[in-house]
Each structure stands twice: as structure tokens, then as C-alpha cells.
């Protein structure tokens with residue numbers, strides 16, 4: 001098996017290069033390339049050519065390899081299917097926005113949570129990702145943005161200077177089932193990539209002890225809760241985790257987090273329809289009564305409700321609801337004084353719902 005150089009400590013990397021009869025400073029040169037996200041040794045232009053080809057035979061650069069890269073038609077979103085050292089695959093998405101460059105990072109290969117609307121859980125949980133495997137996802141995005149240019153690290157600098165500026169841990173997996181590694185990854189992203197806490201978001205389906213752990217960790221990041229239903233009965237029907245942690249319990253822990261850190265809490269709410277026997281679409285969690293109940297839960301709290309129109313997944317038997325129904329739901333929240341927005345679909349033309357690229361590739365394999 002090839003040695004992954006990114007996983008070596010500085011001392012180990014030095015030993016690795018001197019064992020190949022190279023001077024010690026080569027280790028520093030390689031580290032600089034790795035920290036820019038260099039995907040191969042051919043990119044490391046200041047290394048001698050024969051050393052580069054030797055490295056290509058016995059080593060890898062990062063602990064993730066790009067299997068597929070899809071670009072949206074507006075060139076604002078790039079989706080990567082990445083392979084890990086053991087052959088597991090994950091997805092990661094780079095979104096170029098007016099406020100900066102955001103990377104959606106996966107925290108697990110697969111997911112055990114079993115949410116009924118999600119493609120990422122269909123093959124179950126394979127394993128937790130390591131700190132390096134999460135960090136490498138932002139390096140892949142950084143290389144995509146800046147290639148071999150050195151990252152422009154400015155303390156409190158402009159968020160939109162062309163580098164990765166925002167992280168959302170919202171890809172495949174439940175981050176709070178892998179809390180220790182997620183925290184280790186975010187600490188490194190903050191110190192090594194200068195990504196401020198306020199530009200980092202962790203999204204959870206509602207693992208209450210994990211939310212409390214994040215609160216104790218004490219960094220002022222953003223927390224997003226995948227709520228998707230305002231009552232326990234409805235939520236349990238689409239999110240098995242609700243049998244363990246009820247709506248009230250999850251929201252109390254989340255409100256406590258946002259109060260401690262003085263951050264607005266993000267509430268994620270997928271608007272789902274379901275086909276009736278006669279083929280008509282019924283609003284599954286998106287009727288007027290659901291909107292009123294959701295508003296009641298949110299009243300008096302510093303929240304932003306992100307409404308996400310359902311993105312079709314072939315293997316799941318939900319249906320999209322009309323644009324009118326989406327706006328009706330939003331209007332009820334607004335009339336009740338709740339901050340809300342409809343999440344614009346990004347890169348819908350490059351692999352639709354989260355987890356589908358990985359799923360399709362696994363089926364082919």
C-alpha cells in the first residue's frame with residue numbers, strides 16, 4: 001500500500017525523504033504543496049523530475065482521490081466524488097457565492113441515521129472519517145480555486161479573496177456521531193486555513209449529547225438542526241433519531257447553544273409531498289397546520305428557517321411540492337414573525353440530491 005504523505009508528521013516526512021537519499025528541505029517543499037491541495041506529484045514543480053516519478057510509484061499526496069468532478073452549468077458549484085484509502089467513497093461540494101467560497105464537507109462514509117428522504121443513508125454507515133480525510137476535502141476545493149498559488153492568509157481578511165472561506169459540515173454522515181474528529185478538523189481549519197469560527201456551520205439531525213458537547217467546546221460556530229417536522233409523530237415517521245431525542249429536547253439543546261454563543265440558529269426544513277393513491281400530491285410535512293406548529297416552536301428565538309424544496313431521489317417515495325405550496329408555507333412563517341428563506345438549489349444539474357453521486361457509483365461498482 002502506498003504511503004499517504006499528508007498523513008505523516010513533519011518528522012516522519014523528513015525521514016521519508018532522507019531515506020530516499022534526498023536532502024531534508026525536500027520535506028518542507030512537499031509539505032507546502034500538500035497544504036495547497038496538490039493532487040499529484042507532477043504538480044510539485046520545484047522537486048527534481050526523477051524524485052517526482054519515484055514518489056508517484058510509492059506514495060500518494062492526500063488521503064482522498066478525485067474519482068469524478070462535476071461542474072454546474074453556471075460554473076458556481078463543483079461537486080467531487082472522492083475515494084478514500086480503503087476504497088470508500090464520499091462527496092464534497094464547492095460553492096462559489098457572493099459572500100465567499102464555501103465547502104460542504106462529509107463527516108462519515110455513509111450514514112446510520114436512516115432519514116427517509118435521504119440518499120446518503122441507503123447503504124448504511126461504513127465508517128467515521130478521520131481528521132485528515134475531512135481536512136483533505138477543503139484542500140481539494142482550495143486547489144480547485146487557486147491551483148498552485150499560495151493561500152492568501154490574512155487575519156480577518158476579505159472572505160472573498162478567492163480562497164476557501166466557509167465550511168459547512170453538512171455532507172454525508174451525522175457529524176455528531178463523529179464529534180471528536182469533527183472538532184479536531186475544525187480546530188485545524190481555523191488555525192491552519194484561517195477560517196473564522198463564524199464562517200463554520202455544523203449540521204445535525206439532533207444528537208442531543210453531541211449538541212451539548214459542541215456547546216462545552218465553546219467555539220462560536222453556527223449550528224444547524226435538520227428538523228423537517230414540527231411534531232414528534234410526524235418527525236419520527238421520517239427521522240428514526242426522533243425516537244431517541246424528541247423535538248422539544250433537540251430544540252432546547254439547540255436554543256441553549258445559540259444563546260451561549262449569541263448565534264442565530266439555523267433550522268433546516270425539507271418540504272415533502274407524497275403521492276396519493278389517485279396520483280395527486282399530498283403535502284406530507286408542508287401544510288398550513290405544519291407551518292403554524294413550526295412557527296409556534298420557533299417563536300421568541302433567534303432562528304432562521306431554511307426551507308428546502310424536496311429534491312427527488314429515485315429510491316425514495318416522496319414527491320416535490322409546487323412552488324405555490326412552498327411560498328404559502330413560507331408566508332405563514334413570515335406572518336408569524338419567523339425569519340425564513342427558501343434555499344436556492346445550487347448545482348441541481350450536477351447530481352441532484354446529496355448522496356446520489358456516491359450511491360450511483362456504488363451501484364455501478
Ligand code: SF4
Nearest residue numbers: 111113115118121173
Ligand atoms: S439527512 Fe443527514 S443524518 Fe439523515 S440520513 Fe442523511 S446524511 Fe444521515
